[in-house]
Amino acid sequence: MNPSTLFGRLLDDGADALTVRASDGDVWSMPMGRWLAPATEVDERVLDRAVGPVLDVGCGPGRHVHALSRRGVVALGIELSPTAVRHARNGGAEVVEGSIFEVAPDPGCWSTALLLDGNIGIGGQPRQLLRRVAELLGDDGCILVELDPEPGDRAPEDDAPIRVRIESDGSTSAWFPWARVTAGAIDAPAEAAGLRVTERWSDGGRHFCTLSRA
Numbered sequence: 001m002n003p004s005t006l007f008g009r010l011l012d013d014g015a016d017a018l019t020v021r022a023s024d025g026d027v028w029s030m031p032m033g034r035w036l037a038p039a040t041e042v043d044e045r046v047l048d049r050a051v052g053p054v055l056d057v058g059c060g061p062g063r064h065v066h067a068l069s070r071r072g073v074v075a076l077g078i079e080l081s082p083t084a085v086r087h088a089r090n091g092g093a094e095v096v097e098g099s100i101f102e103v104a105p106d107p108g109c110w111s112t113a114l115l116l117d118g119n120i121g122i123g124g125q126p127r128q129l130l131r132r133v134a135e136l137l138g139d140d141g142c143i144l145v146e147l148d149p150e151p152g153d154r155a156p157e158d159d160a161p162i163r164v165r166i167e168s169d170g171s172t173s174a175w176f177p178w179a180r181v182t183a184g185a186i187d188a189p190a191e192a193a194g195l196r197v198t199e200r201w202s203d204g205g206r207h208f209c210t211l212s213r214a
């Protein structure tokens with residue numbers, strides 16, 4: 001099954017978590033209930049750093065765009081899954097449907113881009129993703145990135161692509177490329193995209209950084 005189709009079905013079912021299996025056997029859970037709920041206090045503190053206009057890459061059901069709009073900050077989501085786009089728009093978000101690698105709304109005009117809750121993994125090649133997002137930023141723009149917790153068994157420089165699939169109640173998606181990037185592994189892909197880490201922080205057990213032009 002197409003990953004977007006299974007993802008959309010789980011969104012409509014209001015699933016609390018989504019199981020991801022990597023082709024190397026690693027299995028982890030992603031917090032779908034969190035994506036469907038309003039932004040948490042930790043999310044709100046990340047958004048305190050966001051200067052508008054904000055581009056939310058892979059906005060899912062749109063909680064960050066909704067939270068920014070409530071603050072009066074101009075925000076736009078880009079999202080691949082038509083079901084997630086519907087959820088986000090139902091909540092009042094402006095969203096462009098399509099892939100970040102194909103859709104380029106107002107290049108050069110964004111002050112902040114968001115890659116939150118695992119979205120640094122989109123496309124499986126963090127360097128390419130960061131280059132693409134950096135292209136869309138204004139001169140003083142920055143990217144707020146959420147990072148994976150440091151794993152015990154992975155090298156800190158490991159931002160290599162992996163193949164994953166979504167699993168739920170007997171349904172499995174086709175394999176698709178993804179990446180997991182820890183706080184110790186973000187510098188190299190950032191540098192390759194002409195960016196540098198200007199802030200790192202942890203909050204509520206989650207890990208974040210700000211990337212600005214080098």
Ligand SMILES: C[S@@+](CC[C@H](N)C(=O)[O-])C[C@H]1O[C@@H](n2cnc3c(N)ncnc32)[C@H](O)[C@@H]1O
Nearest residue numbers: 035058059060079080081099100116117118122
């Ligand atoms: C891990 S979820 C995060 C959702 C949201 N950022 C949040 O924190 O609530 C990843 C989202 O990225 C979307 N996505 C995956 N590949 C994409 C692409 N190439 N372009 C745009 N969105 C994409 C997925 O459909 C999904 O909604």
